[in-house]
Each structure stands twice: as C-alpha cells, then as structure tokens.
Amino acid sequence: MTGHYFGFLIYLVMGPLFLIGLLLLIGGTLFCGKKEDIGRLTIEYIEEELSRPGRFTRIRRLLSLTSVLTFVTLFIVGVVTYTSFHYTESVSFCGQFCHTVMEPEYVTFQNSPHSQVSCVQCHIGAGAEWMTRSKFTGVRQLFAVAMDTYPRPIPTPLEALRPERATCEGCHRPEVFHGDKLYVKDRFLPDEANTHVQTVMVMRIGSGGYSGREAHGIHWHVSEEHRVSYVGSRDRNTIRQVVLREADRDPVVYGRAGGVFPSGGTEERLMDCIDCHNRPTHVFLTAGEALDQKLITGVIPREIPFIKRQGLAALQRKYPSQEVATRAIANELMEWYRREYPEIVEGRNDLLKKAVMGIQQAYIENVFPEMNIDWGTYMSFTGHREDDSGCFRCHNNEFRTETGRTITQDCDACHIILVEDQPARDIREILKGL
Ligand code: HEC
Ligand code: HEC
Ligand code: HEC
Ligand code: HEC
Ligand code: HEC
Structure with missing residues (x-):
C-alpha cells in the first residue's frame, strides 16, 4: 500500500472509528448503568462500595486504574485529532490523494523551486479565517471528486484557496529587492546540429521602495505609493480597465480603446504578486x-x-x-x-x-x-509570449487615458537585451564585446 493511502486509513478512517467507539462506550456505560457488571463505575456503585469499610482499597485501585486509562484515552484522542488535522494539511494528502485531479499541479510543483514549500503554506497561509474557508471548500471538493463532477482542467483563480500577497511575503520581500539582474536564456534551434543559442538580458527587477528608497523597475507595482488595480475577465487573461492611484494625485484611468470585452468580468482588483507570478510553482512549460x-x-x-x-x-x-x-x-x-x-x-x-x-x-x-491540460493551457503572466499576454495585457497600445497617455511599452523599461538568439559563447566574451 502506498504511503498516502496508508495515511488516509490511519488518520481519517481508523482514528475517527476509534473516537466513535469511545463515544459508544461512554454512552453504553451511562444508559446501561442500571444493569449489573456493566455499570461498574457509576456514582451509586462508588457510594455503596465506599460505605463498606473493607472495600475501600479495591475502590482506590479501581479509581487509579480509571484515571490512568482516562489519561491514555485522552492522549490517543489528542494524538489522533492532531495528526489527522496535520495529515489533511500535508503535501501527500493535497497532492496525491485525489491522484488524477491533482497530478498536474503536484508534478509541476515537484519540479519547481517551491517543491520544499507545502501546498498549504501558499494555498491557506496563516490565520483562522482562511483555514476554515479551505476546510469547507475541501469537503465540497471531496464530493466533487467522489461524484466525478469536478472541472477539467481546474480553473484558476481558486477563489477560496487563493495565494495572496501576504503568503508570498512570508518568504520574499520585493520592497527590499533592488537593482538589475543578468538573465541568460538558452535555446536550441531546430536544425541538424541543434545549434545552441542564447538571449542575454538585464532584467530590471527593481524594488517596491523601502525606508526612503524609491520604488523602481518591475517591482515598482508592489509599492504602497503606486497602487495599480484593474478590472478584467475572470481568468485575468483579458483586462478592460487599469487604474493607477498615487498619493496626492487624482486616479489615472486607462481604458481600452474600442476593445470588445467578454462578459463575466470581475470587480476591481488591486494588483499583487499573483497577477504576474501566477505560476511560481505550477510551472507548465511550452x-x-x-x-x-x-x-x-x-x-x-x-x-x-x-x-x-x-x-x-x-x-x-x-x-x-x-x-x-x-x-x-x-x-x-x-x-x-x-x-x-x-x-x-x-x-x-x-x-x-x-x-x-x-x-x-x-x-x-x-x-x-x-x-484536458495541453501545451499552453496554463500560461504564465511573467513575460510576453503573445501580443496580448502577460505584461502586455496592460503594457500595450490600446490602453489610454483621456489625455492619450499610454502604459509604457519601452522595451528598456523592463529589460535591456544584450544579445538575442546568438550562438552561445562564454558570458565574459559577450559582456566584454558590448
Ligand atoms: C509557492 C506557492 C504555491 C505552492 C507551494 C502550491 N501552490 Fe498551487 N497555486 C499557486 C498559485 C500562485 C496558483 C495560481 C493562483 C491564481 O492564478 O490565482 C496555484 C494554483 C493551483 C491550482 C489551480 C490550478 C492551476 O494550476 O492554476 C491547484 C489545483 C493547486 N494550485 C494545487 C496545489 C497543490 C496540490 C499543491 C501542493 C502539492 C500546491 N498547489 C502548492 C501557488 C502555490
Ligand atoms: C515558505 C517560503 C516561501 C513561500 C511562502 C513562497 N516562496 Fe517563493 N521561493 C522560496 C524559495 C525557498 C525559493 C527558491 C530560491 C532558490 O531556489 O534560489 C523561492 C523562489 C521564488 C522565485 C524565483 C523562482 C526562480 O525561478 O528562480 C519566485 C519568483 C518566487 N519564489 C515567488 C513566490 C511567490 C509569488 C509566492 C507566493 C505565491 C512565493 N514565492 C511563496 C520560498 C517561498
Ligand atoms: C509587475 C509584475 C510583478 C509583480 C506585481 C511582482 N513581480 Fe516578482 N518578478 C517579476 C518579474 C518579471 C521578475 C523577473 C523575471 C522572472 O523571475 O521570471 C520577478 C522576480 C521576482 C523574484 C526573483 C528575484 C530574483 O532576484 O531573482 C521574486 C522572489 C519575486 N519576483 C517575488 C515577488 C513577490 C513576493 C511579489 C509580490 C509582493 C512580486 N514578486 C510581485 C514580476 C512581478
Ligand atoms: C494590470 C496592469 C499591468 C500589468 C499586468 C503589468 N503592468 Fe507594469 N505598469 C502598469 C501601470 C499602470 C504602470 C504605470 C504607468 C506607466 O508608467 O506606464 C506600469 C509601469 C511599469 C514599469 C515602470 C515603472 C517605473 O519605474 O515607472 C515597469 C518597469 C513595468 N510596469 C513592468 C511590468 C512587467 C515586467 C510586467 C509583467 C511581468 C507588468 N509591468 C505588468 C500596469 C501593469
Ligand atoms: C512591461 C515590461 C516589458 C516590456 C515593455 C517588454 N518586455 Fe520583453 N520581457 C519582459 C519580461 C518580464 C521578460 C522575461 C520573462 C521571463 O522571465 O521569461 C521578457 C522577455 C523578453 C525576451 C526573451 C524571451 C525569451 O524567453 O527568450 C525578448 C526577446 C523580449 N522580451 C523582447 C522584447 C522587446 C523587443 C520589447 C519591446 C518591443 C519588449 N520585450 C518589451 C517584459 C517586457
């Protein structure tokens, strides 16, 4: 038997059965207390026995036996409750129990930089409110799996299990990032030699601004002073309106000029990490x-x-x-x-x-x-694969303010491309040759 089914058997079947058995036992003792031999330790029995001087030691022994057994039982109950709770929070339960359903997310998770972070650290995070919400939706999901009514593929965003800014910021703090970073992207051409080519670029990681430092570059979006929000389709692939709010200034509204917009949009949403890093761990490649x-x-x-x-x-x-x-x-x-x-x-x-x-x-x-997950079913928002995807959902020509201002499309605002798809060389040669 594989580990996760064993865990399920112990924590969610045997554990609860033990507790039910215990309740039946207590119930039995209370309701059948009048009958001899079963109601050994009722109050009447103890009173009667105590009034007989010779029986006193026996009673004392019985009482200590009872307390020891009670402690043992409470201990088991405690351990079962605690471990069952933790079992439902484990990567094994979330990722492997409903095998087919979660396999895509589990496999991609395991091949990602976050494979040592547990599912619940991102999907539930700290706080009782999210935990309760997740347990309720969890029960509903178990039914959907049992009845085979779950959607394929699973649509994002997951409203009740939404990773939010606070969960990422438990480990990452973009307000203290700063500066640029060199990215080298390796690629192979579809020719006979499978020629190795590279794109080398300086990525303007930037910062959210922190104790006097100015927000700049890509993580400018996460600063408190410049708040970007948007209205878009439910899957966030299409954006209709972008609003920039800055202290002491009127909000700047960018509208899509004459764009056709699919119905079923969302409320205005303040942009956070997930609006770019929607695939930090479930990384589906092309x-x-x-x-x-x-x-x-x-x-x-x-x-x-x-x-x-x-x-x-x-x-x-x-x-x-x-x-x-x-x-x-x-x-x-x-x-x-x-x-x-x-x-x-x-x-x-x-x-x-x-x-x-x-x-x-x-x-x-x-x-x-x-x-139903094919190449490109889940697209990443961190770059721009097509004209209207990722960053270009907003950074494109169509969004304009009333005065005609657009959202920047300057390539160098986001990255400086040093070489593009050039035969691979020693990186020092590339940098010296510039
Ligand atoms: C590093 C944080 C992180 C971890 C760890 C993580 N997830 Fe996710 N998960 C996300 C994000 C972000 C999304 C996309 C949310 C969005 O777009 O609104 C997501 C989406 C999903 C989805 C919806 C389908 C999809 O791919 O968009 C499922 C199902 C899911 N996660 C299951 C899991 C399971 C199971 C685990 C553990 C094996 C796990 N996640 C671990 C961050 C995480
Ligand atoms: C429990 C801690 C933890 C949480 C929570 C967490 N991360 Fe990470 N993150 C890590 C670690 C560890 C790495 C790996 C660092 C490395 O390999 O250099 C990482 C790496 C990354 C990277 C760099 C990936 C790469 O390809 O190098 C990004 C981007 C990132 N995380 C974004 C996020 C986002 C967005 C969230 C919230 C949904 C999040 N992280 C939540 C710990 C965490
Ligand atoms: C406007 C889009 C955007 C937003 C919003 C955003 N990021 Fe990023 N982030 C990027 C891009 C683009 C990169 C660099 C390219 C990459 O890693 O794919 C990056 C890089 C990172 C890295 C790797 C940094 C490094 O030095 O390698 C981490 C960690 C990270 N972001 C965390 C976060 C967290 C946490 C938040 C939310 C508080 C956040 N980001 C918000 C776009 C964004
Ligand atoms: C929801 C809409 C939206 C998305 C998505 C978005 N941006 Fe932006 N971004 C804005 C707005 C609005 C501004 C401010 C207007 C301007 O200066 O053009 C901005 C400004 C910037 C700036 C200039 C910051 C400065 O110092 O002035 C950079 C760099 C940037 N974005 C990078 C990115 C990258 C990289 C991505 C994708 C990973 C991205 N943005 C995705 C809306 C968005
Ligand atoms: C709003 C920010 C932004 C703008 C504007 C922008 N890019 Fe990018 N671009 C990105 C990000 C972010 C990535 C990296 C994504 C990743 O980590 O894979 C990227 C990646 C690339 C890549 C490398 C793709 C690869 O994987 O090899 C090329 C080439 C590129 N951009 C060209 C351009 C050109 C040319 C322009 C100007 C017309 C431009 N970009 C404008 C944000 C931007």
Whole structure:
C-alpha cells in the first residue's frame, strides 16, 4: 500500500472509528448503568462500595486504574485529532490523494523551486479565517471528486484557496529587492546540429521602495505609493480597465480603446504578486521550453541530429493519455531515425534511447490529457509570449487615458537585451564585446 493511502486509513478512517467507539462506550456505560457488571463505575456503585469499610482499597485501585486509562484515552484522542488535522494539511494528502485531479499541479510543483514549500503554506497561509474557508471548500471538493463532477482542467483563480500577497511575503520581500539582474536564456534551434543559442538580458527587477528608497523597475507595482488595480475577465487573461492611484494625485484611468470585452468580468482588483507570478510553482512549460531545458541539462543528448525538431513534432501531436503518448513518441522517433539515420540506430542506440526518454519526460511533466491540460493551457503572466499576454495585457497600445497617455511599452523599461538568439559563447566574451 502506498504511503498516502496508508495515511488516509490511519488518520481519517481508523482514528475517527476509534473516537466513535469511545463515544459508544461512554454512552453504553451511562444508559446501561442500571444493569449489573456493566455499570461498574457509576456514582451509586462508588457510594455503596465506599460505605463498606473493607472495600475501600479495591475502590482506590479501581479509581487509579480509571484515571490512568482516562489519561491514555485522552492522549490517543489528542494524538489522533492532531495528526489527522496535520495529515489533511500535508503535501501527500493535497497532492496525491485525489491522484488524477491533482497530478498536474503536484508534478509541476515537484519540479519547481517551491517543491520544499507545502501546498498549504501558499494555498491557506496563516490565520483562522482562511483555514476554515479551505476546510469547507475541501469537503465540497471531496464530493466533487467522489461524484466525478469536478472541472477539467481546474480553473484558476481558486477563489477560496487563493495565494495572496501576504503568503508570498512570508518568504520574499520585493520592497527590499533592488537593482538589475543578468538573465541568460538558452535555446536550441531546430536544425541538424541543434545549434545552441542564447538571449542575454538585464532584467530590471527593481524594488517596491523601502525606508526612503524609491520604488523602481518591475517591482515598482508592489509599492504602497503606486497602487495599480484593474478590472478584467475572470481568468485575468483579458483586462478592460487599469487604474493607477498615487498619493496626492487624482486616479489615472486607462481604458481600452474600442476593445470588445467578454462578459463575466470581475470587480476591481488591486494588483499583487499573483497577477504576474501566477505560476511560481505550477510551472507548465511550452513544448519548446521543455525541450530546451532537457537539452541544456543533458537529459537529452545534443549529439543526436535534428533531435529538437523531431522531438517538437512528436510532442505537439494530440494523444488521449500519457501512456499512449509515451509509446507513440518512442515509435515515431525510432522509426524516423531508422529511416533517416540508420547509422545512429546501429552505432549510438544508447544515446538515442536516452534522447527518447528525455522527450517522453518532457511530455509527462507538462501535458495531462486526463485533465484536458495541453501545451499552453496554463500560461504564465511573467513575460510576453503573445501580443496580448502577460505584461502586455496592460503594457500595450490600446490602453489610454483621456489625455492619450499610454502604459509604457519601452522595451528598456523592463529589460535591456544584450544579445538575442546568438550562438552561445562564454558570458565574459559577450559582456566584454558590448
Ligand atoms: C509557492 C506557492 C504555491 C505552492 C507551494 C502550491 N501552490 Fe498551487 N497555486 C499557486 C498559485 C500562485 C496558483 C495560481 C493562483 C491564481 O492564478 O490565482 C496555484 C494554483 C493551483 C491550482 C489551480 C490550478 C492551476 O494550476 O492554476 C491547484 C489545483 C493547486 N494550485 C494545487 C496545489 C497543490 C496540490 C499543491 C501542493 C502539492 C500546491 N498547489 C502548492 C501557488 C502555490
Ligand atoms: C515558505 C517560503 C516561501 C513561500 C511562502 C513562497 N516562496 Fe517563493 N521561493 C522560496 C524559495 C525557498 C525559493 C527558491 C530560491 C532558490 O531556489 O534560489 C523561492 C523562489 C521564488 C522565485 C524565483 C523562482 C526562480 O525561478 O528562480 C519566485 C519568483 C518566487 N519564489 C515567488 C513566490 C511567490 C509569488 C509566492 C507566493 C505565491 C512565493 N514565492 C511563496 C520560498 C517561498
Ligand atoms: C509587475 C509584475 C510583478 C509583480 C506585481 C511582482 N513581480 Fe516578482 N518578478 C517579476 C518579474 C518579471 C521578475 C523577473 C523575471 C522572472 O523571475 O521570471 C520577478 C522576480 C521576482 C523574484 C526573483 C528575484 C530574483 O532576484 O531573482 C521574486 C522572489 C519575486 N519576483 C517575488 C515577488 C513577490 C513576493 C511579489 C509580490 C509582493 C512580486 N514578486 C510581485 C514580476 C512581478
Ligand atoms: C494590470 C496592469 C499591468 C500589468 C499586468 C503589468 N503592468 Fe507594469 N505598469 C502598469 C501601470 C499602470 C504602470 C504605470 C504607468 C506607466 O508608467 O506606464 C506600469 C509601469 C511599469 C514599469 C515602470 C515603472 C517605473 O519605474 O515607472 C515597469 C518597469 C513595468 N510596469 C513592468 C511590468 C512587467 C515586467 C510586467 C509583467 C511581468 C507588468 N509591468 C505588468 C500596469 C501593469
Ligand atoms: C512591461 C515590461 C516589458 C516590456 C515593455 C517588454 N518586455 Fe520583453 N520581457 C519582459 C519580461 C518580464 C521578460 C522575461 C520573462 C521571463 O522571465 O521569461 C521578457 C522577455 C523578453 C525576451 C526573451 C524571451 C525569451 O524567453 O527568450 C525578448 C526577446 C523580449 N522580451 C523582447 C522584447 C522587446 C523587443 C520589447 C519591446 C518591443 C519588449 N520585450 C518589451 C517584459 C517586457
């Protein structure tokens, strides 16, 4: 039996059964107290026994036995309550118990920088109010899973389990970040040599401003002095109106010029970490990113010609399940290499097998057909993959104030691109050559 079902059995089945048994026992003792042999320790019995001088020691022994047993019982009850409560807060319960439902979030979580942070640290955080809310929605969700009525994929945001600014700020404090940071992005071209190219950029991380320091750069949005809020669609992919409020100034309202807007919008929402970092831990990559990551870490050997191009083609087909996908990906690739590069299938079969496994892994870690999660189902808001995504949901030409002011689209406000998709070199050479 795997760990999480064992935990479920102990904490949520055996524990409560023990408690029910105990209640039945107490009930039985009270209601059947008049009958002999069962009602041993009723008040009447004790009074009667006490009035008989010779029985006194027996009574005392019985009483101490009772107190010891009571303590033992209370201890077990305490431990069961405590551990059951903690079990429902564990990563194993949240991530693995309803296996299919939570698998995508659990798998991506495990491959992320937050794999050592527990689900509840982000989804519930401190405070009794959130905890109570989460337990109520939790019960509803258990029913949805039991009745098979849950949505696939699970829509975000999760209203009652919403990570909010305070939960992130328990560990990160963007108001004390400062300055810029060098980002190197590795990529591989879909050519025969799988050419390794790099984009090198200075990311203007900036700061939320703190004890006299000015807010600047990307984390300018989290400062108290400049409050950005917006009205948008429920999934936050489309934004209708942006409002900037600053001390001692009238609010600046940016409206979308003539934009068509889907119905079912939200109330005005103050922007926080999640409006950019919506994927801090459930990081679903695109097929290209997933392959680049496997190639740069050597999980997929770069020596196999056209492995990026062929891998991408195999990954992007539709499959009904991960099992079918892994088989089909292996078949397709082996067939192609047998036809086009028989010398590799003969001479370097180990390397090719390794590459195939890496490509299968890229699929399994990001696509979950059982939950209708394909490449790009959950998009990150931290960059801009398409014209109107991520930062460009607001930083685009369409938003204007009455006086015609737009939200900045200056590339250098966010990052300075030093080289873009250039053949990889030693970073010192790139920096010296500028
Ligand atoms: C570092 C913080 C963090 C941790 C740890 C974390 N999550 Fe999340 N989770 C988020 C954020 C942020 C979202 C997206 C919220 C939004 O967009 O409103 C999210 C969304 C989700 C969703 C909705 C579907 C989706 O992908 O958007 C599910 C389900 C979920 N998390 C389950 C889990 C489970 C299970 C665990 C533990 C295995 C976990 N989370 C751990 C931050 C976290
Ligand atoms: C319990 C502590 C904790 C909480 C809560 C937490 N984080 Fe983190 N975060 C970490 C740790 C630890 C790292 C990893 C640092 C590293 O690997 O360098 C990290 C890394 C990050 C990174 C850098 C990721 C990268 O690719 O290098 C971002 C961005 C981030 N967290 C955002 C968030 C956001 C947004 C939230 C709230 C939803 C959050 N974190 C909640 C501890 C936490
Ligand atoms: C306007 C969008 C935006 C908001 C709001 C925002 N961030 Fe960021 N943050 C970014 C971007 C963009 C980066 C750099 C690129 C990346 O890490 O993907 C970044 C980087 C980070 C990092 C990594 C810093 C480093 O030095 O590597 C952490 C940690 C982080 N943010 C935490 C937070 C927390 C916590 C909040 C909320 C209080 C927050 N951010 C609000 C956009 C934002
Ligand atoms: C909800 C709308 C919204 C989103 C989403 C958004 N911004 Fe902004 N951002 C604004 C507004 C409004 C301003 C202030 C107007 C201006 O100066 O253009 C601003 C200003 C900035 C500035 C200039 C700060 C300064 O020092 O004046 C930077 C840098 C920036 N944003 C980066 C980003 C990045 C990076 C992202 C995506 C990760 C992002 N923004 C996403 C609304 C948004
Ligand atoms: C509002 C802020 C903002 C503006 C304006 C902006 N970008 Fe970006 N851009 C980002 C962020 C944030 C990332 C990094 C996301 C990440 O960490 O992957 C990025 C990433 C990139 C990348 C690297 C993509 C990759 O993964 O290789 C390129 C290239 C790029 N931007 C080009 C541009 C150009 C050209 C412009 C001007 C027309 C521009 N950007 C304007 C915020 C911005």
